[in-house]
Amino acid sequence: MDPRLRDDVESLIADRTGKPSRIREGRRSGGGCINDAQRILLEDGREFFLKSNPHPLPHMFPREAEALEKMAEVGAIRVPKPVGAGGESPGGTPFIVMEYIPTGSPKAGFHESFGRQFAEFHLKSKADRFGFEHDNYLGSTPQPNAWEEDWVEFWRKHRLGFQLELARTNRYSDPTMDRLGESLMNRLPEIIGEPNEAPCLLHGDLWGGNYLADSDGEPVLIDPAAYYGRREADLAMTMLFGGFNSDFYSAYEEVWPLEEGSKDRLEIYKLYHLMNHLNLFGGSYYSGCLSILNRYCG
Numbered sequence: 001m002d003p004r005l006r007d008d009v010e011s012l013i014a015d016r017t018g019k020p021s022r023i024r025e026g027r028r029s030g031g032g033c034i035n036d037a038q039r040i041l042l043e044d045g046r047e048f049f050l051k052s053n054p055h056p057l058p059h060m061f062p063r064e065a066e067a068l069e070k071m072a073e074v075g076a077i078r079v080p081k082p083v084g085a086g087g088e089s090p091g092g093t094p095f096i097v098m099e100y101i102p103t104g105s106p107k108a109g110f111h112e113s114f115g116r117q118f119a120e121f122h123l124k125s126k127a128d129r130f131g132f133e134h135d136n137y138l139g140s141t142p143q144p145n146a147w148e149e150d151w152v153e154f155w156r157k158h159r160l161g162f163q164l165e166l167a168r169t170n171r172y173s174d175p176t177m178d179r180l181g182e183s184l185m186n187r188l189p190e191i192i193g194e195p196n197e198a199p200c201l202l203h204g205d206l207w208g209g210n211y212l213a214d215s216d217g218e219p220v221l222i223d224p225a226a227y228y229g230r231r232e233a234d235l236a237m238t239m240l241f242g243g244f245n246s247d248f249y250s251a252y253e254e255v256w257p258l259e260e261g262s263k264d265r266l267e268i269y270k271l272y273h274l275m276n277h278l279n280l281f282g283g284s285y286y287s288g289c290l291s292i293l294n295r296y297c298g
């Protein structure tokens with residue numbers, strides 16, 4: 001490990017936990033999409049999970065630490081407790097340190113338990129506005145989170161509108177997508193409308209690669225793009241790429257049934273993530289985006 005990174009990580013751990021110790025070893029773990037990830041063992045026997053990146057997006061790790069902190073506070077589903085983020089001063093390597101989660105096999109009834117805990121996570125985390133304390137990232141795309149009283153406005157300005165604009169800048173859109181996108185923006189009030197329930201904390205990017213099973217086989221959420229929003233948006237993401245079965249959804253609805261008409265709105269929330277994939281990975285996502293746009297506005 002780079003000596004400056006090692007020093008910075010050791011001082012952050014000493015500072016935040018009140019217990020100084022040296023790093024005995026770091027073991028790289030695979031699977032990260034963006035960052036260098038490793039499990040670090042300290043001389044006093046503690047272990048932590050360290051993600052670092054010499055050239056991260058601006059303040060990516062402090063944003064992740066703040067989101068994990070908020071999610072952990074809800075107390076409904078396990079998330080790795082953040083120790084903190086650092087390394088942002090000149091010459092440093094930015095990093096985040098968090099609780100290391102030893103993984104295991106999903107226990108019997110994992111998806112049912114996951115669905116229940118995820119519904120409780122939404123249920124127990126009420127806010128009075130949509131947005132978050134800071135902008136963050138969806139993968140490596142900036143995600144604006146300015147507070148709004150109004151969900152349609154939030155979705156128009158900071159979610160779909162933002163991605164449609166990005167697709168124009170990236171030259172992934174064409175006149176058809178621009179026209180349908182514009183028409184969808186105008187029809188959002190009738191298509192998604194305002195929820196009859198308070199905003200709640202969303203994971204924001206819950207696909208199959210963003211949860212783990214811990215050593216008891218219980219679910220753990222990782223790698224959030226958190227904000228306060230309408231919970232349908234979180235469920236839509238779980239439906240986009242698989243990894244969640246029907247037990248998950250039935251258990252979720254037993255704890256907190258979705259609002260009426262939610263099935264008709266899910267595609268709009270999926271569109272946000274598909275547009276993000278178009279912006280991150282390019283043209284192969286164009287037809288998926290266009291088919292949703294056509295369904296509502298064609």
Ligand code: ADP
Pocket residue numbers: 029030031032033034035036037049051080098099100101102209212222223
């Ligand atoms: P990236 O920010 O690069 O996408 P992730 O947060 O997805 O990285 O983490 C990469 C991999 O490391 C995950 O797929 C998971 O297997 C593992 N992982 C993530 N967080 C932890 C943790 N707190 N404890 C143990 N393993 C973790």
